[in-house]
Amino acid sequence: xxxxxxxxxxxxxxxxxxxxxxxxxxxxxxxxxxxxxxxxxxxxxxxxxxxxxxxxxxxxxxxxxxxxxxxxxxxxxxxxxxxxxxxxxxxxxxxxxxxxxxxxxxxxxxxxxxxxxxxxxxxxxxxxxxxxxxxxxxxxxxxxxxxxxxxxxxxxxxxxxxxxxxxxxxxxxxxxxxxxxxxxxxxxxxxxxxxxxxxxxxxxxxxxxxxxxxxxxxxxxxxxxxxxxxxxxxxxxxxxxxxxxxxxxxxxxxxxxxxxxxxxxxxxxxxxxxxxxxxxxxxxxxxxxxxxxxxxxxxxxxxxxxxxxxxxxxxxxxxxxxxxxxxxxxxxxxxxxxxxxxxxxxxxxxxxxxxxxxxxxxxxxxxxxxxxxxxxxxxxxxxxxxxxxxxxxxxxxxxxxx
Amino acid sequence: xxxxxxxxxxxxxxxxxxxxxxxxxxxxxxxxxxxxxxxxxxxxxxxxxxxxxxxxxxxxxxxxxxxxxxxxxxxxxxxxxxxxxxxxxxxxxxxxxxxxxxxxxxxxxxxxxxxxxxxxxxxxxxxxxxxxxxxxxxxxxxxxxxxxxxxxxxxxxxxxxxxxxxxxxxxxxxxxxxxxxxxxxxxxxxxxxxxxxxxxxxxxxxxxxxxxxxxxxxxxxxxxxxxxxxxxxxxxxxxxxxxxxxxxxxxxxxxxxxxxxxxxxxxxxxxxxxxxxxxxxxxxxxxxxxxxxxxxxxxxxxxxxxxxxxxxxxxxxxxxxxxxxxxxxxxxxxxxxxxxxxxxxxxxxxxxxxxxxxxxxxxxxxxxxxxxxxxxxxx
Numbered sequence: 001x002x003x004x005x006x007x008x009x010x011x012x013x014x015x016x017x018x019x020x021x022x023x024x025x026x027x028x029x030x031x032x033x034x035x036x037x038x039x040x041x042x043x044x045x046x047x048x049x050x051x052x053x054x055x056x057x058x059x060x061x062x063x064x065x066x067x068x069x070x071x072x073x074x075x076x077x078x079x080x081x082x083x084x085x086x087x088x089x090x091x092x093x094x095x096x097x098x099x100x101x102x103x104x105x106x107x108x109x110x111x112x113x114x115x116x117x118x119x120x121x122x123x124x125x126x127x128x129x130x131x132x133x134x135x136x137x138x139x140x141x142x143x144x145x146x147x148x149x150x151x152x153x154x155x156x157x158x159x160x161x162x163x164x165x166x167x168x169x170x171x172x173x174x175x176x177x178x179x180x181x182x183x184x185x186x187x188x189x190x191x192x193x194x195x196x197x198x199x200x201x202x203x204x205x206x207x208x209x210x211x212x213x214x215x216x217x218x219x220x221x222x223x224x225x226x227x228x229x230x231x232x233x234x235x236x237x238x239x240x241x242x243x244x245x246x247x248x249x250x251x252x253x254x255x256x257x258x259x260x261x262x263x264x265x266x267x268x269x270x271x272x273x274x275x276x277x278x279x280x281x282x283x284x285x286x287x288x289x290x291x292x293x294x295x296x297x298x299x300x301x302x303x304x305x306x307x308x309x310x311x312x313x314x315x316x317x318x319x320x321x322x323x324x325x326x327x328x329x330x331x332x333x334x335x336x337x338x339x340x341x342x343x344x345x346x347x348x349x350x351x352x353x354x355x356x357x358x359x360x361x362x363x364x365x366x367x368x369x370x371x372x373x374x375x376x377x378x379x380x381x382x383x384x385x386x387x388x389x390x391x392x393x394x395x396x397x398x399x400x401x402x
Numbered sequence: 403x404x405x406x407x408x409x410x411x412x413x414x415x416x417x418x419x420x421x422x423x424x425x426x427x428x429x430x431x432x433x434x435x436x437x438x439x440x441x442x443x444x445x446x447x448x449x450x451x452x453x454x455x456x457x458x459x460x461x462x463x464x465x466x467x468x469x470x471x472x473x474x475x476x477x478x479x480x481x482x483x484x485x486x487x488x489x490x491x492x493x494x495x496x497x498x499x500x501x502x503x504x505x506x507x508x509x510x511x512x513x514x515x516x517x518x519x520x521x522x523x524x525x526x527x528x529x530x531x532x533x534x535x536x537x538x539x540x541x542x543x544x545x546x547x548x549x550x551x552x553x554x555x556x557x558x559x560x561x562x563x564x565x566x567x568x569x570x571x572x573x574x575x576x577x578x579x580x581x582x583x584x585x586x587x588x589x590x591x592x593x594x595x596x597x598x599x600x601x602x603x604x605x606x607x608x609x610x611x612x613x614x615x616x617x618x619x620x621x622x623x624x625x626x627x628x629x630x631x632x633x634x635x636x637x638x639x640x641x642x643x644x645x646x647x648x649x650x651x652x653x654x655x656x657x658x659x660x661x662x663x664x665x666x667x668x669x670x671x672x673x674x675x676x677x678x679x680x681x682x683x684x685x686x687x688x689x690x691x692x693x694x695x696x697x698x699x700x701x702x703x704x705x706x707x708x709x710x711x712x713x714x715x716x717x718x719x720x721x722x723x724x725x726x727x728x729x730x731x732x733x734x735x736x737x738x739x740x741x742x743x744x745x746x747x748x749x750x751x752x753x754x755x756x757x758x759x760x761x762x763x764x765x766x767x768x769x770x771x772x773x774x775x776x777x778x779x780x781x
Contacts, residue, residue, distance in 0.1 A: 001411075001471055003704055005403045072403070276780060279773070286776035290698075290720040297697035304405045318690050395689060396682035400662055402674055 003300070005076070013076050020084040023049045027352075029085030033260070035370045036352040037208070038087050040123070040165040046087045047120030056118030059095055059243075064102055064114055072303050075247070082252030090162060093117040093124035097170045099243045100187065100236050104228040113168075113189070125163040127171035127190070127214060128237070130156060135390050137172070138181040138234060142216060144173035144188065146230075150220040151175075151188060153196075157214040159384070163199050164212060166192050176231050187233035189225040196220075206376040207347040241386070248316055248385070249299045249323035254292050257330045261285065264367060265337045275337060288329045295322050314398045317391035324381035324388060331371075331378040338368035345372055405700060411475040414468075417452055418476040422483035428750050431484045431606075440608035441487045441564050450519025454489065458497045458641075460504055463513035465497075473645045474703040478652025484753055486607055488522055488561035490649065495642035496523040499569055499586070502634035503625040508588055512567060523567040526589075526612050527635055530557035532578075534766035536636050539584050541614060543572035543624075550574075550587060550624065552595075552617040560764075562610035563600040565591055570614065575629050586631035588623040589614070605760035606753065637707075643718050643765045644706035647699040647725045650761040653754045654692045654729060657736040660751055661685060664740055681739060688732050695728035716778045719771040726768035729758035 005013065028042050050056050059074055060066025069077065082088065089095075098117055101109050116122040133140040142155025153173055163169065169190050176184030190197075196219035201209045228236055265276035265285065275281055302315045335342045341364030348354045349369035356362040362369075382388040407415070425448060434442045449455055457472050459465020466472075473494055480489055497516060500523070503509040515521035532538035541554025552572050562568060568589045576583030589596065595617035598610040625631060662685060665676035675681055698721035705717035733755040737744035744751050762768065 001405055001407060001700065001704065003403060003701070009403070279776075282776040282780070283769075283772050286723075286772045286779065289779060290723050290772070290775060291694070293701070293720050294694040294697045294724045297701055298693055300403055301405045301697060301700075304403060307404075314686075314689065317686075318693055321686075322690055322694065389683070392683040392686035393679070395686040396676075399689060400666060400676045400682060400685060402666060402676045402682075 003297075005072075009072055009076060012073055013080060016077050016080045017084070019053060019055075020080060020086060023053070024084055024086050028087060031352050032085035032087060033256070034352070034367065035260075035350075035374050037350040040162075043087045043090060044120045044123070047089060050089075051119045056120070057094055057098065057114070058089075060098065060102070060114075060118075064098075064110065065118055071306050075251075075299070075303055078247045079252035079255075082250075083256050085256070088253065090123070092126045092161070092166075092170075093122070095243055096126065096240050097124050097168075097189070100170070100227060100240050103239065104187075104236050106224075108224065109189070109227065122167040123162075123165050125160055125166035125169050125192075127157040127160060127169045129159040131158050134159075135387055137237070138185070140172055140174060140185070142171065142173045143177070144175050144186060144221070146175075146223070147220075150222050151186075151226070153188070153190070153216045153219040153221055155216050157216075158202070158211075160199075160212045160214045161210060163192070163214055164201065164209070168192060169214065170227075172233055172237055175233075179231065182234040184231055185233040185237070186230050187227040187236045188221050189227065190216075190219065190221050191225075194219045194221070204377070205379075206373040207345075208350070208373070208377065210377075242316075249295055249319040250327055251292070251296050251299055251323070254323065254327050254330060255296075257327065257334070258285075258289060258292060261330055261334045261337065264334060267365065267367075268337050268339070281333075281337070284333060288326055288333065291322070291329075292326050295319070295326060298322070314395040317386075317394045320385065321382075321388045321391050327381055328378050331375045335371040335375040338365065338371055341365065341368035342372045342375075344369065347373070349373075407471070407475055411472055414457070414472055415475040415479060418454060418479045421448060421452055422479055422485065426483045426485065428484075428753075431486065431753075434486050435602075435606040439564070440602060440606075441561070446487050446519055446522075449487065449489065449493075455493045455519045456517035458494055458501075459513050459517040460501060463504060463510055463517060465513065465517040470641060470644055470703040470706050473641075474648045474699065477645050477648035478655065481649035481652030481757065482656040484606070484750075484757060488524060488564050490642060490645055491524045491561040492516065492522045492565065494645045495525050495638050496565075496569055498641040499525050499634055499638035500625075502637065503586075506625060508623060509625055512588065521567065522561070522565045523569060523588075524559060524561050524565040525571075525635065525638060526556040526559045526562060526568045527571045527639070528557055528559075530555055530611070532557070534770045535579070536639060537581055537584075537632065538578050539571050539573050539632075540578045541570065541572040543574050543585055543587060545574070545621070545628075548621050549618045550621065552587065552589065552614045552619065554614050556612040556614070558603075558609050559612050560603075560607060560609045562591065562598055562612050563608055567591065568596070568612065569625075570612075571631060571635055572614075581632055583629045584632040584635070585628050586625045586635060587619055588625065589617060589619055593617050593619065603760055604763070605757040607760070633711075636711075639765065640706045640714060640718055643722060644699075644702035646761055646764060647695075647702045647721055650725055650729050650758055651692070651696050651699045653757050653761075654688075654695055654732045657732050657751065657754050657758075658685070658688050658692050660754075661688065661736045661739050664743075668741075684735055684739060688735055691728035691731050695725045695732075698724045712778055716775060719766075719775040719778065722766060723768045723771040723775060726762045726771070729762055730768075733758040 057066035062068035130140050144151040144153045171188045175186040196217040198215040200213045202211045266274050268275040456465040457468040461467040500509045500513050543550045543552050570587045570589045574585045595615045597613040600610040603609050668675050702721035708714040
């Protein structure tokens, strides 16, 4: 038993670090490190830098153009990227649809889609949730009817993340309404430029435009864009959700945000002293810090065990629940650290270049202006990717079995 | 980075698990707990035969020379079996303190006798009024010719009544709170002027308040240089803290197992209560606490002998804070989910709960350690 990474793993970490130092533009990392909003180009630019280095499909095997990293290397890459302030890559292409195409897609689909995902040339979004199908995903109603060489799709998807930027959407659609819920679902790849698709923004509580409704009205999807077999989509969907689990604990990002919390709490003053010296506030920081340390080791234990066999127990759900609780706790403490200056609420403050009034000193510190919005936004963590309550159902099904 | 136990560590765990599984069932524990001494010399001999009492004794003194990872591997079994014998106090903590002075004859001889189970020794360090502050030593040792004269009061010394020898810390210089000026003495429990108030603790073990009134010991019974023993005492306490964490994780695992079994079996409203989501989610929360605690018990074992004292304490404080909170949650919820049965003395659940409660109160509670962690992490 040892905590230290091997020499090879350490050398890999150094390689990732030096790559980040050389290729990550300060204009981008400054946004991440300060919690400012990233644009489409920021994210795609970074994807292209990774692709140039051969790391575009960082979780992919070599045969599909990935670097063939094991799960420890992926963990190290994620951690170093987060600490350096690299954009967290949008998972829908690389980590979700790509593994499905690799495993169940045709050779033609693999050749058509995978290179453009790795190269940052095409942006993918997800068409899973519907207004009536959230945690109970299999109750989805969007229909697809085969008409000659194309499916005709009608229905509505929701909570579609960043679909306003997307070139393609992968969708679960119902192709057999007589079969059992899970058995009548098909997995389709749909061009977002297809006639009949409408994207409508949903404004969230933080004022941001991060999710959309996507409407399908007689959208024609060529049969060759069906993945695998008709009515087998649920199998592929479950496989995809399994791949959503890598980096699920978000250790690197949480470490970065914890360091920022401590910086802010050192700047803020309370009764003439740095807030970080207030015993009550210090104890709350310490609490989240020890919880994070424990989770980091829990995560490493899972990686260590996965060297022998893939995790089949409740590990992923434990990491998801605890990881999101910690990230939410940090964002809440950060907001509370700035006290009344968390009250001013201007959406523009999320932009890197924003100033309250150019040429005059801003009321309250610049770092305070984004913190309430970030706190609001982070509430999503315990809801998406399977709510934390669903995760507890999964855990108890596995260990109690009733 | 790997979290596998070595073959040797796994074997040690299996040997202890099998022995306690056969020889230390719940009824045996109950009987020993109610006995006058509160521990069983026959079990002690059994543990000695297995080598358990020798694992942390250096090979030069006839021991196995193992470290914290081997201790970790078997402490969980001691917790699960509710072991009342002084393995932690004598075979882990006292041996750790003595190892620092193994080049001196009295310590070496004692270690040799402890490896075979022939002798029991415990560290008598904390004082009433010290709470969890290891530097708070007010017991005095005054040198008079070839002898020291000790006066003071040591509080809640685990298993003092079972020990032939007490390792007593006492000030030869300085004031309470000073790091320097603390010396360590070997004091026979039967020495004139030593009085013990012996009592059971919440978890059924035995402890005592130890009063020292004009206790005279020869100069040769002082271990190490005069006034320079605190670092060795703290190092031993840190090793003990890591072992206690492992004991607690063994208990938590036992409680999670028992609670899962109970909710599967217990029927109400015509179905097993494990079908109710309120209880399912509570058990999921117990499992999360258990796994986080297990991670920290590994960290504690891996770091408890680190040379960098600040780093060592930061890790141990993080571990004790997390494990204390986890133990509280798992223990309380296990009782809750067992309903009225969880409240009874008849069921093992309440005994595990009380062992976890005891563990929270030893070596600093979660609040103390969070505070220390915050202070160490600010820099």
